[in-house]
Amino acid sequence: MDKEVLKRVYSKLVELLGEERVSVAIEDRLPYSRNWNPCTRDFRALPDIVVLPKSTEEVSQVVKVAYEYKIPVTPRGGGTSMSGGSLARGGILVDMKLMDRVLEVDKENYVVRVQAGIPILRLNEELRKYGLWFPYDVESKAVATVGSVIALRSDGTFNIRYGKIENHLCSITVVTGTGEVVELGHRKTLISTSGYHLHWLFISSEGTLGIVTEAVLRVVPAPPHRDIVGFFFPSFSHGVKALVDMLKRGVLPESANLQCKNRLKFYTHAYRAKYGVEPKVPEWTEAVLFLSFAGDKDVVDFMMKKSREIVREHGGEPIEDREVLEMWWTSKHVAIEPKELRFPWEKPFIPFKQKWPDSQxxxxxxxxxxxxxxxxxxxxxxxxxxxxxxxxxxxxxxxxxxxxxxxxxxxxxxxxxxxxxxxxxxxxxxxxxxxxxxxxxxxxxxxxxxxDGEVLAGINVYEHGNALKYMLKIKEVFDPAGIMNPGKKFGESRWVE
Ligand SMILES: Cc1cc2nc3c(=O)[nH]c(=O)nc-3n(C[C@H](O)[C@H](O)[C@H](O)COP(=O)(O)OP(=O)(O)OC[C@H]3O[C@@H](n4cnc5c(N)ncnc54)[C@H](O)[C@@H]3O)c2cc1C
Missing domain, CATH: 3.30.300.330 (GMP Synthetase; Chain A, domain 3)
Structure with missing residues (x-):
């Protein structure tokens, strides 16, 4: 960014947010220079300025300044994107982590209103007090934020029962590329046929249409009991057919993961560390299916028993070693919490040490x-x-x-x-x-x-053809100056030749 412009923008932002929440110092910008997509050891993508807003109004004021000077704005949650989605191309990086408040828990209607920078793990800690649960279990939940999960349409472990983010998203508050604040969606309900469902456009929009600042989410009562089971199969097709059969016959898991033998090794580091060997896997195994069931204990027990019967009919065998199942579950679901966070710039998150210790x-x-x-x-x-x-x-x-x-x-x-x-x-x-x-x-x-992030930008024309042109037109409606997270979804990939 031009030095004069940078100076002016910096002082305007300081006026709005105060010095502690705006920085141009290199040591404050460096922690934002990477995501979790593979990169060379000297790769850096630096923003010019980092800001930490605390409210929708502050986000709106920041974007208004960016719009006035036509400079890029990159929203960022935990920074764990695997497609370079929260890498800045200069301009202002909006770190959403201070927007982490639960604004309302509506227990009667099973919805919550939150600020979009709250990490999933923290939201669930809060909901636990009410016996509620946001069943969106991204493995990076210790730092992955609600805003990012909306912006990416991330995967969750329990989605075979609860669905992706669209099955949870009643409404959102957004700041568009001009700084305007707009409410999208249908307040506290998922069900509506009124208007266009513009909140859905923000699902997997990756910050290219605007910044999600608040969300109203459907939550569920936390299940009273859970159990896990695993099976070996001679092929992926055998495993899939067994699962299809379970669903047909009314056996509904809350989570289902089908993986190859190698991936199992990745998750059972704790077993290796304890016994010095890999867990035993039959020679003929190609695929391993892990399921969890949740509900009343007698219902869970029944479904566990029924799933074993069905799997046997499809040539699979149960994993008998309970320790393997538990270690797998722990490795997949228990995130290491970030250490005491140092305001305003956070320390990096150390994910899943138990899976790939020291290898990162x-x-x-x-x-x-x-x-x-x-x-x-x-x-x-x-x-x-x-x-x-x-x-x-x-x-x-x-x-x-x-x-x-x-x-x-x-x-x-x-x-x-x-x-x-x-x-x-x-x-x-x-x-x-x-x-x-x-x-x-x-x-x-x-x-x-x-x-798509930066990685698949440009490559995605292979999937969308001329539909990409219409997507760009939609972007122009929300972001007429093209300042919202540039280089993502559209343009050339700087990663893929
Ligand atoms: C160890 C590890 C495990 C992972 N496990 C999973 C998993 O189980 N499932 C899965 O799907 N992914 C997983 N991921 C990928 C990643 O963690 C998820 O996609 C996660 O949802 C990203 O969250 P984040 O807050 O770190 O995103 P960020 O990298 O901060 O941002 C992601 C994108 O969202 C945009 N964005 C962020 N906040 C907003 C906002 N408020 N408004 C608009 N746009 C916004 C950013 O600009 C960017 O484009 C994993 C990654 C790691 C490193």
Missing amino acids: RTRRFGAAGVSVPVGKIQEMYRKYLEYSSKYGLEVLGMNVYFQHPNSTHVSISFAVWVGDSEEEVRNFYRYLKEMAKTAVDLGGSMSAYYG
Whole structure:
């Protein structure tokens, strides 16, 4: 940004928010220079200014200043985007973390109103006092915010029962690209046929239409009891058929994860650490299905028993070692809490130490996060093995998340280990591009849980064709100056050749 403009913008923002919540210092900007998509060791994407608003009104004033000077605005929650979605391209980075208040718990109507910067874990700690639960369990819940989950349409563990964010989102308050505050949606109800459902446009909008500042969410009573079960299968198709059969016969899990043997190893580090060996897996196993059931104990017990019967009819075998099940669950669901947070710039979050202890420094978890129709999982898995080997990437494992209520519509993470050299990073994005196009060719989508971000911007024309032109027109309505999170969804990818 031009130095004179920067000076003027900085002093206007300080006038609005005060010095402690506005910074141009390099040490304050650096923590925002990366996301969780694989990158080379010297990669940095720096904003010019970082601000920490506390209210919708403050966000609106910040965006009005940006609109006046036509400078980029990048909203950021926990910064764990896997597609470079919250990387700034200069301009103002709006850190939403101080907007973390629960504004209303309406117990009678099972809805809550929150500020969009609240992390999911914190929201659930608050809801626990009321016996309520927001069943949106992203693994990064310790830092992933409600605003980001809306902006990305993230995956959650319990979505085979509760659905994705659209099944929870009654209404939102947004600040558009001109700084205007607008209420979208239908107050406290999910059900309406009035007007256009503009709040849905903000689902997976990735901050390109505006900033979500508040949300009214449907919540549910916390279940009284939960149990877990796991099964080995000779193929992914066997596992899928067993699950389809369960749903047909009224056995409804609250979570379902189908994964390959390699991915199991990723989640059972604690077992290895304790016994010095991997958990025992039958020779013939290709796929492992983990389910959880929740409700009254007798209902849960019945469904557990019934699921075992059905799995046997489909050539699967239960995992008998309870410790493996529990370690898997802990590894997947128990996030390490951020340490005492230092206002105003937070410390990095250390995710899942139990899964890949100490490995994040040199090797990262990189994933093609796609969706394909359920009958194509086996084929997509073969492509995964082919492309990862073609680009010299070590397979970390595949995980299929069932993401739609009472159905087998899936989101799949095809993960590989990625080093931080230029060659390894370049190869990862070549792999990603091939996986993205294959998913579309198989009737699916190139992005199932982490948006397009910077990574798939431009590549996504392969999926959308001329529909992308209409999307851009919608963006222009909300963001006439094109300042909201530029470089995401539209334009050229700076990652994929
Ligand atoms: C260890 C680990 C585990 C993960 N597990 C999962 C998982 O289980 N499921 C899953 O789907 N993903 C997962 N992810 C990816 C990521 O954590 C999620 O997508 C998460 O929802 C991102 O939240 P965040 O607050 O960190 O997002 P950020 O990176 O801060 O932002 C993501 C996007 O949302 C936009 N945004 C943020 N706040 C707002 C707002 N208020 N208004 C408008 N736009 C906004 C940003 O501009 C950006 O485009 C994981 C990542 C890691 C590192």
